[in-house]
Amino acid sequence: MITHATAAAPGAGFRKFFRRKEDHAGSPRLTPVWTFVAWLATLAFFAPVAWMVLTSFHQEADAATNPPSPLAPFTLDQYELLLGRDITPYLVNSAMASVLSTLLVLVLAVPAAYALSIKPVEKWTDVMFFFLSTKFLPAIAALLPVYLIVKDAGMLDNVWTLILLYTAMNLPIAVWMMRSFLAEVPKEILEAAEVDGAGLPTVLLRVVAPVAMPGLAATALICFIFSWNEFLFAVNLTATNASTAPVFLVGFITSEGLFLARLCAAATLVSVPVLIAGWAAQDKLVRGLSLGAVK
Amino acid sequence: MTTLTPARHALRRPPPHRPGRRETVHKWRRRLPLLPALIFTVVVTQLPIVATLVISTLQWNILKPGERHFTGLSNYAAVFTDERLRTAVLNTIVLTASVVIISVVLGLGLALLLDRRFLGRGLARTLLITPFLVMPVAAALLWKHAIYNPDYGLLNGTLNAVYRLFGAENGPTVDWVSNSAMPAVVIALVWQWTPFMMLILLAGLQAQPGDVLEAARVDGASALQTFRHITLPHLRQYIELGVLLGTIYIVQTFDAVFTITQGGPGSRTTNLPYEIYLTMFRKYEYGEAAAAGVVVVIGSIVIATFALRTIASLFREEVSR
Numbered sequence: 205m206i207t208h209a210t211a212a213a214p215g216a217g218f219r220k221f222f223r224r225k226e227d228h229a230g231s232p233r234l235t236p237v238w239t240f241v242a243w244l245a246t247l248a249f250f251a252p253v254a255w256m257v258l259t260s261f262h263q264e265a266d267a268a269t270n271p272p273s274p275l276a277p278f279t280l281d282q283y284e285l286l287l288g289r290d291i292t293p294y295l296v297n298s299a300m301a302s303v304l305s306t307l308l309v310l311v312l313a314v315p316a317a318y319a320l321s322i323k324p325v326e327k328w329t330d331v332m333f334f335f336l337s338t339k340f341l342p343a344i345a346a347l348l349p350v351y352l353i354v355k356d357a358g359m360l361d362n363v364w365t366l367i368l369l370y371t372a373m374n375l376p377i378a379v380w381m382m383r384s385f386l387a388e389v390p391k392e393i394l395e396a397a398e399v400d401g402a403g404l405p406t407v408l409l410r411v412v413a414p415v416a417m418p419g420l421a422a423t424a425l426i427c428f429i430f431s432w433n434e435f436l437f438a439v440n441l442t443a444t445n446a447s448t449a450p451v452f453l454v455g456f457i458t459s460e461g462l463f464l465a466r467l468c469a470a471a472t473l474v475s476v477p478v479l480i481a482g483w484a485a486q487d488k489l490v491r492g493l494s495l496g497a498v499k
Numbered sequence: 500m501t502t503l504t505p506a507r508h509a510l511r512r513p514p515p516h517r518p519g520r521r522e523t524v525h526k527w528r529r530r531l532p533l534l535p536a537l538i539f540t541v542v543v544t545q546l547p548i549v550a551t552l553v554i555s556t557l558q559w560n561i562l563k564p565g566e567r568h569f570t571g572l573s574n575y576a577a578v579f580t581d582e583r584l585r586t587a588v589l590n591t592i593v594l595t596a597s598v599v600i601i602s603v604v605l606g607l608g609l610a611l612l613l614d615r616r617f618l619g620r621g622l623a624r625t626l627l628i629t630p631f632l633v634m635p636v637a638a639a640l641l642w643k644h645a646i647y648n649p650d651y652g653l654l655n656g657t658l659n660a661v662y663r664l665f666g667a668e669n670g671p672t673v674d675w676v677s678n679s680a681m682p683a684v685v686i687a688l689v690w691q692w693t694p695f696m697m698l699i700l701l702a703g704l705q706a707q708p709g710d711v712l713e714a715a716r717v718d719g720a721s722a723l724q725t726f727r728h729i730t731l732p733h734l735r736q737y738i739e740l741g742v743l744l745g746t747i748y749i750v751q752t753f754d755a756v757f758t759i760t761q762g763g764p765g766s767r768t769t770n771l772p773y774e775i776y777l778t779m780f781r782k783y784e785y786g787e788a789a790a791a792g793v794v795v796v797i798g799s800i801v802i803a804t805f806a807l808r809t810i811a812s813l814f815r816e817e818v819s820r
Contacts, residue, residue: 234617242612246623252690253629255653256641268651271660312539315532325529329814331537333807338544340803342751344772345792348779349550372543375536433634435754436772440780450636454758457640464644464651471637482632483625490698494740498702498813 260469267465282469291470294452298474300363301438301448302431305370309378309427310420312371317382322389322412332383335376343373343436354441361443369441370431377430378423381492385419386412422488425481432478449474548796555789562783574790584791586766587774591750593681594770598688598752599745603738605689606696613697614704631694639758642687647675647759680760680768688755692748696741703737704730736809743806747799771795 234242258274259267260283266276320328350369359365389412397407435450442451453470482489490498558570578584613624630638646653649672659670676683707730715725753772756762762769762777771791778788
């Protein structure tokens with residue numbers, strides 16, 4: 205069990221991290237046949253996304269043909285129509301809800317993670333697991349009381365309601381992620397800095413920040429992704445003023461009938477910010493998704 | 500285990516003494532950075548659950564004002580005897596189990612491939628995580644309209660093209676969503692969740708100690724033997740983690756059901772979150788919705804206990820080093 209334990213949790217400390225990279229580069233190659241299989245599987249998974257993007261550049265008439273006509277002439281009409289008309293306020297709401305909630309999450313999570321790693325409070329693991337357990341509460345069970353409270357407070361259809369809810373939704377993930385990054389700050393350097401009489405701001409700026417910055421960026425990107433994609437609260441707590449992009453997508457179908465090319469353009473447009481964030485954070489993505497349990 | 504005894508001995512605490520004033524101040528100074536996050540989390544996540552518990556004991560339908568009163572456990576009785584809710588529980592289990600099992604198997608296959616070097620591996624990985632990043636509502640709409648649609652969806656369109664290629668007049672016009680609603684939802688969700696499983700399992704594979712694999716190779720173990728006796732046992736806790744986290748997220752599926760099938764046809768794809776949503780915003784039976792919510796919370800706590808145990812074991816290993 206003990207050898208197994210050391211094998212299963214990689215990445216603590218830099219030496220270990222780099223050694224893993226080396227092992228990784230030295231891993232065996234796939235044979236040509238398996239390379240073909242790997243690429244076939246990859247393209248099969250990517251095909252729906254490719255189809256969505258392709259359709260978004262077509263005219264409506266070309267998008268809804270049977271059999272499909274992937275080589276129809278390209279156009280930017282759908283994007284022009286969307287951006288020229290009604291999607292913009294929804295995108296603004298989405299951006300506000302996700303960016304502001306992410307900032308709020310970081311403001312709360314970074315000091316908390318500090319108190320759970322660098323200068324840990326007593327029983328800090330219990331606190332960690334309390335945060336984690338809140339992530340496992342199903343949102344649907346909280347929807348009714350949240351709806352009633354928000355309605356009583358006159359906060360229905362208000363972006364700030366979403367900001368607060370998304371902050372609560374992402375805080376446990378951020379605390380866990382930031383703790384795992386701050387725990388990588390070498391203890392010896394921290395102690396040496398303190399012995400040399402460096403004050404807290406100096407320690408934070410010179411010792412902690414350089415190590416924790418990439419982690420902070422990854423945490424922010426992951427919180428952004430989850431808030432940007434959130435649908436349950438957005439659709440049930442907003443109406444016209446504060447609706448976000450996913451609400452626009454579902455409303456768009458019922459109110460306008462179906463326009464396949466424009467739907468694909470809208471779906472592509474709302475997914476782009478998350479695709480960029482996700483690709484940028486892809487090395488740290490698994491750490492966020494597993495709440496810091498896997499690196 | 501023998502190695503642990505001296506360690507525990509060394510960790511024995513100094514004799515307890517009464518904390519002085521300075522020590523108390525010191526403790527609170529340490530706790531201070533933690534408090535805002537902790538208080539915020541308690542207020543926003545715990546209070547609604549308490550409120551749900553309270554509401555679940557009330558007879559409360561906003562279409563019948565003035566009739567709000569305490570009814571004890573009768574909402575729970577309704578939840579467990581209501582035909583629709585029992586269907587919803589069953590659908591939730593079928594949906595969650597199928598999505599989790601299929602995406603773990605596919606994710607494992609992809610992770611095994613991506614663990615090896617091949618031409619364009621980095622690009623393949625980037626393309627493979629894309630389905631997970633596409634906004635869930637957008638993905639559901641994409642599957643419903645661009646792929647499953649009987650008239651111009653990609654599925655029937657491709658079938659049609661293939662039939663014509665072989666000289667037939669027209670391909671079949673299958674209404675995928677109505678004919679096989681549950682598989683339609685499952686496939687769309689598997690597409691989104693396989694990358695998640697792949698990422699976790701790939702991280703597990705890459706954490707395998709190289710020397711053990713090397714030793715197995717030197718000892719003449721076949722690839723299959725190495726996989727069964729070394730890789731699979733090593734991956735076990737990563738598979739567990741993927742299954743448990745996946746289950747917790749997928750039990751809560753709302754976007755896909757809301758968008759692709761609206762729970763239909765009939766209630767064939769109505770899962771618990773969607774049923775609770777209907778009870779709340781279509782039937783306005785607040786008490787019953789809250790009781791069903793409590794049932795979901797209890798179910799989640801059961802799964803979460805196992806999940807937390809797995810995370811705790813991974814976590815302890817990390818901290819102990």
